[in-house]
Amino acid sequence: MVTMLDGAEVAKHASRESCWVVLHGKVWDVTDFIAQHPGGAGVILRTAGQDATEAYDEVHSPELVVDTLPSECCLGSVDPATIPSLKDSQKPAQEQKQVDQGAVQFPPLTSIVSVDDFEKVAQTYLTPTGWAYYCSGADDEYSIADARRLFRRIALRPRILRRVEPVCTKINLLGHPSSLPIYFSPTGLGKYAYKDADAESVIATAAGKEGLIYCMPTSAVHDAVFGARCMPGQRLFFQLYTGRDRERCKALIRKVEKLGAAAIFLTVDSPVLGKRERDDRIKAAEGDDVIVSGGLAKKSSMGLLNPLLSWEDLDWIRETTSLPLVIKGVQTVEDAVLAYAHGANGIVLSNHGGRSQDTAQSPMLTLLEIRRHAPSLLSAPVKDRFQILLDGGVRRGTDVVKAVALGAAAVGVGRPVLYSMCAGYGEGGLRRLVAILRAEIETNMALAGASCVEELVPEMVNSERAENEVSRRVKL
Ligand SMILES: Cc1cc2nc3c(=O)[nH]c(=O)nc-3n(C[C@H](O)[C@H](O)[C@H](O)COP(=O)(O)O)c2cc1C
Numbered sequence: 130m131v132t133m134l135d136g137a138e139v140a141k142h143a144s145r146e147s148c149w150v151v152l153h154g155k156v157w158d159v160t161d162f163i164a165q166h167p168g169g170a171g172v173i174l175r176t177a178g179q180d181a182t183e184a185y186d187e188v189h190s191p192e193l194v195v196d197t198l199p200s201e202c203c204l205g206s207v208d209p210a211t212i213p214s215l216k217d218s219q220k221p222a223q224e225q226k227q228v229d230q231g232a233v234q235f236p237p238l239t240s241i242v243s244v245d246d247f248e249k250v251a252q253t254y255l256t257p258t259g260w261a262y263y264c265s266g267a268d269d270e271y272s273i274a275d276a277r278r279l280f281r282r283i284a285l286r287p288r289i290l291r292r293v294e295p296v297c298t299k300i301n302l303l304g305h306p307s308s309l310p311i312y313f314s315p316t317g318l319g320k321y322a323y324k325d326a327d328a329e330s331v332i333a334t335a336a337g338k339e340g341l342i343y344c345m346p347t348s349a350v351h352d353a354v355f356g357a358r359c360m361p362g363q364r365l366f367f368q369l370y371t372g373r374d375r376e377r378c379k380a381l382i383r384k385v386e387k388l389g390a391a392a393i394f395l396t397v398d399s400p401v402l403g404k405r406e407r408d409d410r411i412k413a414a415e416g417d418d419v420i421v422s423g424g425l426a427k428k429s430s431m432g433l434l435n436p437l438l439s440w441e442d443l444d445w446i447r448e449t450t451s452l453p454l455v456i457k458g459v460q461t462v463e464d465a466v467l468a469y470a471h472g473a474n475g476i477v478l479s480n481h482g483g484r485s486q487d488t489a490q491s492p493m494l495t496l497l498e499i500r501r502h503a504p505s506l507l508s509a510p511v512k513d514r515f516q517i518l519l520d521g522g523v524r525r526g527t528d529v530v531k532a533v534a535l536g537a538a539a540v541g542v543g544r545p546v547l548y549s550m551c552a553g554y555g556e557g558g559l560r561r562l563v564a565i566l567r568a569e570i571e572t573n574m575a576l577a578g579a580s581c582v583e584e585l586v587p588e589m590v591n592s593e594r595a596e597n598e599v600s601r602r603v604k605l
Pocket residue numbers: 262263264314315316317318346347348368396457479480481482483484520521522523541542543544545
C-alpha cells in the first residue's frame with residue numbers, strides 16, 4: 130500500500146540533519162545524499178521540506194532519482210497541493226534568467242558560420258550554473274587550451290593536382306556507417322542547453338538525420354533516446370560509468386543492449402571527479418563548503434564513478450555483453466597497448482575535454498605517442514579490429530583532417546553539441562553545427578588532395594613540432 134504523507138509533515142524535514150523533498154508527487158528522504166550531490170548540497174537544501182519538482186526538472190530527468198537513490202528513500206506520496214510552493218528566490222536560476230533576458234535576441238542560425246560562434250551564443254544564453262558546468266575544465270583549465278594548441282601546432286602538407294571532386298567523407302565506425310569521420314561525444318545535462326524536449330533525444334534525432342552516430346551518456350533517459358532514432362538502421366553507442374554496484378551495472382548494460390545499443394564506451398579517465406573551480410565557485414557562493422578532505426572520492430562513491438575500477442573489471446563487462454567495447458579516456462601509449470591486449474574493440478584518446486586532470490596531455494599528443502612507440506596499433510590488420518578515436522578541442526574541419534590523417538578512425542565532438550542547442554536552436558542548431566563541420570571537412574580534404582577518407586595519410590601533415598613534445602619516458 131502506498132503511504133500518503135501530509136505536506137505539513139514533509140515541511141518539518143527541512144534541514145541538513147533531516148532533509149525531505151517532493152519530486153513529482155513522491156516524498157524522498159535525501160538526507161544521506163545531500164553531501165554527495167554533484168551539484169552541491171546548497172541546491173537541495175534550498176528546496177528542503179518543499180516541492181522541489183520544478184528545480185529538479187530544470188536539470189534532471191524524472192528517472193534519475195529512481196535510478197540513483199535506494200528505493201527505501203522514497204517514503205510515499207503526497208498531494209502537492211498540501212506542500213508550500215517555492216519562493217521566488219528558490220526558483221531555478223534558469224527561469225529567473227529567462228525572465229531577465231526577455232528582450233535578448235539571439236542571432237539567426239544562418240549567421241552562425243563557425244563552430245565557435247555557437248559558444249558565444251551559449252555564454253549569453255546559459256545560466257551561470259549551466260555555463261560553468263559546460264565550459265569548465267579542471268583547475269586552471271590548461272588542458273582545454275592545450276588540446277586546441279596541439280591541433281594548431283600541426284601543419285598540413287597539401288598535395289595538388291589530384292582530382293578532388295567529388296569528395297567522399299563516409300567512414301565505418303565500429304562496423305557502422307557514418308557520413309563523416311566525426312561522432313557526437315557523450316555529455317551529461319543537456320537540459321541546460323535545451324528545455325523544450327529531452328535534449329539527449331534531440332541529439333539522437335539530429336545525429337540520425339545527419340547520418341552520424343551519437344554516443345549517449347549514462348545519465349540519459351535511455352528509453353527516450355533510443356526511441357528518438359529516426360532513420361532506418363540508425364545506430365547509437367552507449368557511454369558507461371560503472372558506479373560501484375556491479376549487479377546494477379550489469380543490469381544497465383543488458384538494458385541498453387536490449388534497447389539496441391551498438392557499442393559500449395567505458396569511460397575510465399575519471400575515477401574521481403576533477404576539481405572544476407567554476408562549478409565550485411557557484412556552489413561556494415550558495416553556501417557549500419566545496420573543499421572537503423576526501424570529498425572527491427566520497428562524492429564519486431554515491432554516484433556514477435568508481436575509483437576501484439581496474440583492468441580486471443573488463444572481464445565481467447566483456448562477459449555481460451557481446452557488444453563492441455571501447456575504452457574512453459586513454460591518455461598514454463602504455464594504456465592504449467593494454468586496452469588492445471585486453472581485447473577492447475577500440476579506444477578514445479581523451480582527457481574528458483580537460484575536465485578531469487588539468488595539465489593531462491592533449492589527446493593529439495597521445496596519438497603521436499602511439500605513432501612513435503606502438504605504431505603496430507595503427508597498422509592495417511590491427512585497424513580492422515581495433516579503432517582509435519580521439520576527442521577534445523575538435524572545432525575545425527582541419528582538426529578532423531589532421532587527426533584522421535594521423536590514424537584516428539574518427540573524432541568526437543563534445544561541448545559544441547551542447548552549445549549548438551542553446552538559445553532555442555535545438556535540432557536546427559545541431560544540424561547547422563554538422564553542416565558547418567561537413568563543409569569544412571569536405572573543403573579541407575579537397576585542399577589537402579584527398580577525395581576520400583582513405584586518402585588522408587600521415588604524409589599530409591607535418592607534425593614534427595608537436596612530435597618534439599612526445600614523451601621519451603614511455604615504458605612498454
Ligand atoms: C558538459 C560535459 C559533460 C560531459 N559528460 C560526460 C559524460 O557523462 N560521460 C563521458 O564519458 N564524458 C563526458 N564528457 C566528456 C565528453 O564526452 C568529451 O570527452 C569532451 O567533451 C570532448 O571535448 P570537447 O568538449 O572539447 O569536444 C562531458 C563533457 C562536457 C563538456
